[in-house]
Amino acid sequence: MNGYVIIFLLVNTAALLLLPRRWAPLTFIIGACYVPASLVIELGSFHFTAVRILIGVGLMRIVIRGEKLKNGINGLDKLMLVWAAWAVISCLFHQEPSADLVYKLGLVYDACGIYFLLRIFCQSIDDVVDLCSVTAIMLLPLAVEMLCEKLAFYNAFSLLGGVNSIPYIRDGKARANGPFAHAILAGTIGAVCLPLMVGLWREHRKKAALGIVACLAIIYASTSSGPILSALFAISALWMWKYRSRMRFVRWLAVFAYIGLDLIMKDPAYFLIERMDMTGSSTGWYRARLIQSAIEHLSEWWFAGTDVTIHWMLQTVPGSANNTDITNHYLQMGVWGGLPLMLLFIAIVAKGFSLVGKTLQKMPEKSTHSRFVVWSLGASLFAHATTFISVSYFDQSIVFLYLTLAAIGSAGTTFGNIHAPEVNKQRSKAYSKQFS
Numbered sequence: 001m002n003g004y005v006i007i008f009l010l011v012n013t014a015a016l017l018l019l020p021r022r023w024a025p026l027t028f029i030i031g032a033c034y035v036p037a038s039l040v041i042e043l044g045s046f047h048f049t050a051v052r053i054l055i056g057v058g059l060m061r062i063v064i065r066g067e068k069l070k071n072g073i074n075g076l077d078k079l080m081l082v083w084a085a086w087a088v089i090s091c092l093f094h095q096e097p098s099a100d101l102v103y104k105l106g107l108v109y110d111a112c113g114i115y116f117l118l119r120i121f122c123q124s125i126d127d128v129v130d131l132c133s134v135t136a137i138m139l140l141p142l143a144v145e146m147l148c149e150k151l152a153f154y155n156a157f158s159l160l161g162g163v164n165s166i167p168y169i170r171d172g173k174a175r176a177n178g179p180f181a182h183a184i185l186a187g188t189i190g191a192v193c194l195p196l197m198v199g200l201w202r203e204h205r206k207k208a209a210l211g212i213v214a215c216l217a218i219i220y221a222s223t224s225s226g227p228i229l230s231a232l233f234a235i236s237a238l239w240m241w242k243y244r245s246r247m248r249f250v251r252w253l254a255v256f257a258y259i260g261l262d263l264i265m266k267d268p269a270y271f272l273i274e275r276m277d278m279t280g281s282s283t284g285w286y287r288a289r290l291i292q293s294a295i296e297h298l299s300e301w302w303f304a305g306t307d308v309t310i311h312w313m314l315q316t317v318p319g320s321a322n323n324t325d326i327t328n329h330y331l332q333m334g335v336w337g338g339l340p341l342m343l344l345f346i347a348i349v350a351k352g353f354s355l356v357g358k359t360l361q362k363m364p365e366k367s368t369h370s371r372f373v374v375w376s377l378g379a380s381l382f383a384h385a386t387t388f389i390s391v392s393y394f395d396q397s398i399v400f401l402y403l404t405l406a407a408i409g410s411a412g413t414t415f416g417n418i419h420a421p422e423v424n425k426q427r428s429k430a431y432s433k434q435f436s
Contacts, residue, residue: 001039005160008035009050013057021067024121025131025403028054028114029138032399036162036179045102051396052106055113062120069116070123071413076351076405080115083344084108090337093304100307104336114399118406124414125370128377128407132196133204135403136211139193142178143214146186146221149176176221181395187222188391189400190215191230192383195238196404199376202369225284226390229276233386237379241372244360268292273390287327287390289313294331304338329388352381352405355412374411380404 001009009031016027028051035050042048048056062068069077087104094100122128149155149167157179158165167174168183175183197211219227243250262269270291274284293312300306310316313324326332334342356378363371381404393401 001041002161005035005039005050009053012050013054016054016057017061017064021065021121021123022127022130023134024058024061025118026134026138028058028118028399028403029135032396033138033142034157034179035396036157036160037181037395038162039160046106049396051114051399052110055109055117058117059113062117067120069120069413070410074355074409074413076348076355076409076412077116077119079344079348079351080112080405083341083348084112086340086344087337090304090341095307107336110398111402114402115406115409118403119409122407122410125373125411128411129200129204129373131403131407132200132211132373132376133207135193136197136200136207136214139190139214139218140210143190143217143221146176146178147217149178150174150221150223170223173223175223178218180397183222184224184226184391185393185395185397187219187224187227188230188387188393189397190218190222191227191234192380192387192400192404194219194231195234195376195379195383198238198379199373202372225276226387229390230383230387234379234383237382238376241375244375247357270389283327284390286313286315286325290324290326290328290331294328294334301334302339305334305336305341309335326392327390329392332392348405349381349385352408353378355408356381359408359412359414374408377404377408377411381408 012027012030016024019026031050031054037049037051040047040049041053087108088101091097091101091104118131122131145156151174153166153169153174155163155165155167155177157163160179163177163179163181167176169175177183177186180186180189194212194215197208197215200208200211215231219231240247240250258269261272265271267288268291271288273288276284290313294301297309297312300308308322309324309326310322315324317323317325323335326335330342330346333345356374359374360371363374365371384401384404
């Protein structure tokens with residue numbers, strides 16, 4: 001880290017210690033949007049990125065101030081802890097347990113640190129709205145930089161170090177990545193944050209408009225098919241708001257549609273990924289074939305993961321001659337910790353969707369704005385869930401996943417002890433069936 005980054009971090013960490021609880025998440029969004037994850041402070045075998053340093057300061061803050069989870073631990077919190085436990089235990093079954101333990105501890109530290117700190121800092125729907133509002137404002141300068149990067153073929157974040165000054169160019173088009181490790185990850189942030197911005201529209205139109213423009217600009221500047229498709233999935237999830245009482249039917253329809261496609265297609269239905277090309281230079285075949293290869297080699301990784309995947313696709317990644325590029329976050333979980341870790345991660349995502357439904361069930365019908373904010377959190381999670389099929393998060397973009405999950409968890413506990421009035425019992429039962 002150079003002097004500019006260190007000064008930036010000192011100011012940001014001081015703000016984390018001093019800001020009121022509801023504004024503390026601002027520091028994590030700033031750290032994720034403006035400091036490349038490749039800039040680290042090394043302490044022995046451990047590497048501390050800006051986000052990891054903020055996690056440590058955040059833990060210090062809650063100890064000093066005595067801050068804690070509102071209404072105790074919920075089901076999503078418990079799943080996060082079980083996922084973290086197996087991630088660490090799975091180290092015992094890898095070729096170099098000590099080295100794998102160091103890596104997994106970093107993985108768990110990032111995931112649980114971000115998630116639980118944001119759960120503590122966000123304790124109500126109003127806090128969630130503030131979080132979305134802050135995100136809208138923080139994304140705007142990032143969007144401006146990425147547009148300039150695309151037009152000028154120069155990444156201003158290279159002045160901090162950790163990213164190349166000239167963006168990657170494919171088919172004559174610059175793919176802006178800003179402070180992120182890859183243009184796809186940068187564009188994905190715009191896509192998954194888009195529904196959060198739309199969620200603000202009913203009562204905070206100016207901030208919502210700025211956020212929507214910023215998200216669309218980030219997606220455009222990344223010049224990647226994945227973020228465009230993620231944004232389309234996010235918009236489709238938002239559109240389903242008016243059919244929210246029929247979600248059980250929609251889910252079963254999607255299942256039968258997939259089965260039908262699998263029956264009539266020559267290749268497995270997931271090879272539809274190959275045909276989804278929004279920029280003319282997508283690598284959808286690789287992503288589909290990777291899924292097939294993982295299934296073919298299931299015996300190698302199902303229990304606790306594997307250390308060698310190069311024979312899956314015969315395409316290496318920088319710094320790892322034994323592994324191929326795992327462009328699927330679900331499969332990445334499998335490589336790290338086998339089917340148990342993958343299924344626990346899927347359970348976390350599924351629990352997030354379940355909490356959205358149960359929270360809507362318990363919220364008063366007249367709270368239209370708050371209800372739509374909760375729905376937008378579900379739409380953002382849906383964008384993440386679909387993106388995971390073709391992208392594995394490996395930089396500070398992971399902050400936005402656990403931000404969404406933490407906001408969902410906090411919204412759920414806010415209404416967890418509210419009982420519907422007698423006159424609404426029938427409505428509550430109906431919603432229970434739809435979202436169970």
